[in-house]
Amino acid sequence: MPELFAERVVMPIFALQEPIPAEGTAAAEGHFDAGKTIIEHVSNNLEHPIVHLPKIMGIDFSVTKHVLMLWLVAAFLVVVLTALVRRYLAQDRLVPSGLMNALEAVVEFVRDEIVRPNVGNKWVSTWAPLILTFFFFILIANMVGLVPIFEVLALLDRWVLHTGENSWLNHVIHGGSTATANFNVTAALATITFFSIIIAGTMAYGFTTHWKNLVPHGLAWPIYILLIPIEIMGMFVRPFALTMRLAANMTGGHIAILAILSLVFLFSEAFGHAMGIGVGAIAVPLASLVSLLELIVVFVQAYVFTLLTTVFIGMAIHVHH
């Protein structure tokens, strides 16, 4: 059992440079493989890239689904936010209305409740743009995973359009649409945090003093032998925790929803279609409730990533041991 599970689950998640090996084992026509289906729906579609590009220096630059979602989220944010703010600034009297009201409320919340208490009044305007970018990007990237656009497209393809196996539409449908469920994406965000911490300390104190501030001064010298490696490890563990927290939260929610829905297919395969329909009457509302919980998790995880980034930046600026 673990061999099959390892073969069908490990490869998509961890061997990210190789495609999933071919289905060699006995899988009869129409047999529902719950594990493979669930993993396919949350991970990246590496074997059906949308635009296949050659490997440059060992790095595969193909446009996969998660890359496409990153671009879509970025384009959406740039277009919507700049359009809103331009329309607001072009008015005679600067009175916000409608969506600009909501945007202003969110921006003020992030700047006054997250950035200002941690970074201090002097550095608010330096770090607020980065923190706001983090917050909006992670929020929208998380939320896009909950909107079933690609499932609707898949239904359209299956029942109406019948495009072939290798069509562009078919390649877009495979894979999960939550870019932040991929730990490579969240690792990139955490790398930005890592360098922001160093830059914040350098801007506040100068390059060498920032590194000297890692440990408190005035202690007996044997303690430093223990303290310096711990602080250096801490410097790396914090962005790693940020990475895994966001990626695992997003993946876990989607896997829970898909597992509940897979119950319908598993029961209908084992006990007949009537049983499947009965289980469906319970599973679909349950999956909807878990999706609502997912919505809360989406907001909370965006807030937590942003808050922790700001706290770490603030710790580099206001060194207090």
Next chain:
Amino acid sequence: MENIHLFGVAIGLGMIVIGAGLGIGRFAAAAADGIARQPSASDKITGAINLPLFLLEGVAILAEVFAFLILIMAGPK
């Protein structure tokens, strides 16, 4: 006996849940106590609880990720 790592993962996950549950429960109890004694400080208490709460949840999720790693990496080849 070759799949004994599954046993370890199962026990480990149970302990992670116990640890996270106990920790978050103590947070909630302390927060409720504080708000009961001084209702006017409820905003500050909520703000102070936020950060450690999510740090603890992050620790639990990190541990779950390592358990998942053991689950799929270990085992007979």
